[in-house]
Amino acid sequence: MKIVIARSGGFCWGVKRAVNMAIEATKEKGIVYSLGELIHNPQEIKRLENLGIKKINSVDEIIPETTVIIRSHGVPPKTIKALKEKNVKIIDATCPFVKAIQDKAVSLEKEHFPVCILGNSKHPEVIGIAGHVRDPFILETKEDVEKIPEMPKLGVVCQTTLNSEFLSLATSILVHKIKEIKIYNTICKATKVRQEEARKLAQEVDLMIIIGGKNSSNTTKLYLISKKVNKNSYHIESADEIKEEWFDNIKSVGITAGASTPQWIIEEVVGRVETISKRGQAVERGFCKTT
Ligand code: SF4
The missing domain is CATH 3.40.1010.20 (4-hydroxy-3-methylbut-2-enyl diphosphate reductase, catalytic domain)
Incomplete structure (x- = not known):
């Protein structure tokens, strides 16, 4: 056979980086809190817990003046603000590729393009990107794309893990509805x-x-x-x-x-x-x- x-x-580069940053931080701080699971893998989470990387579910659970790592998915700006108010040391392990999408969404908004994110609205990466702009469209299915009304402008970014076939499908529908459309293929390599x-x-x-x-x-x-x-x-x-x-x-x-x-x-x-x-x-x- x-x-x-x-x-x-x-492990991709961004996940490896986040895990290494967390492990390095435990060497200095003992315990490091991860806002949400550091990675989506229950077995690895258990191993990391034994090394001192503890998961917390929300900012409300944070003990002031501890160390908190932001995972590779990134977070909305309001979460950073809330962390700063708790006076914690922040280790930002947001993957640079995700950060680049957050920046693209912000610049599209500055150019007066309503922002559209292709991806899963419940995924932390998408929640993080969405938090950087006002009321973005989040489209997950063909039906979602079909429901988008005709409009003069739209700026599109994608969740890094989007299926490339869905990007092609969404693009083929949107180009017939939007007069001026900017599409960034932000699917990670x-x-x-x-x-x-x-x-x-x-x-x-x-x-x-x-x-x-x-x-x-x-x-x-x-x-x-x-x-x-x-x-x-x-x-x-x-x-x-x-x-x-x-x-x-x-x-x-x-x-x-x-x-x-x-x-x-x-x-x-x-x-x-x-x-x-x-x-x-x-x-x-x-x-x-x-x-
Ligand atoms: S954006 Fe790409 S490299 Fe970064 S964490 Fe996601 S899959 Fe990994």
């Missing part, structure tokens, strides 16, 4: 590469495993992309979710992981697949050649 591992899978590789790998293998938190937006999108071209696609958080019967009559397995999945979980999953596939078969482990 052949196991093909996506080269792009696992890390996302684009992961999605393209997952799509290609899923077409080439008999079974796909996508590893990452069930609450991780980018992992869920990888799973949906894979499922569309390969019905034998499974989204798991850890190795113990893998079932032996998945591998009956399977000759090749593709493995990829979301941007918030640590390497140690990927290794555990690969190890478990290797163990299962060794039932009387030779195992060939390789890396996807698409990147």
Whole structure:
């Protein structure tokens, strides 16, 4: 049996940076509070908790004069203001790519373009971007896009993990409704590469495993992309979710992981697949050649 591992899978640059910043801060401060989960991966969150990185759900829970890390998703300006009022030390781990989208939204507004964000309205990154401008449109589905009224101007930015197919679809609808439209494709390169590789790998293998938190937006999108071209696609958080019967009559397995999945979980999953596939078969482990 052949196991093909996506080269792009696992921590992206921005997540790695945020985790390293938090770990470094614990060395000096002991405990560091993360406003919301530092990353969307329950197993890694548990490991980080043991290192002193504690999750808090809202600014109200913050103990004054402690240290708070802002995760890679970023936050609205009103949250920064509230943190400053609590007199805490702020470590801002907002991914620079997300910061660039916040800045683009602000400059669109300054140019008198109503701002539209393509993405999930409940996702912290989108909430953070939306908080930088007044009453943006947030469009998540084709139906949302179709409901947008005709108007003279619109400025569009995207959630970094948006499915590129949705961006194309939304653009094709909006250009017929808006006289002057500015569209920034702000899908992060890390996302684009992961999605393209997952799509290609899923077409080439008999079974796909996508590893990452069930609450991780980018992992869920990888799973949906894979499922569309390969019905034998499974989204798991850890190795113990893998079932032996998945591998009956399977000759090749593709493995990829979301941007918030640590390497140690990927290794555990690969190890478990290797163990299962060794039932009387030779195992060939390789890396996807698409990147
Ligand atoms: S996916 Fe892209 S934007 Fe998001 S944290 Fe990673 S590098 Fe930054």
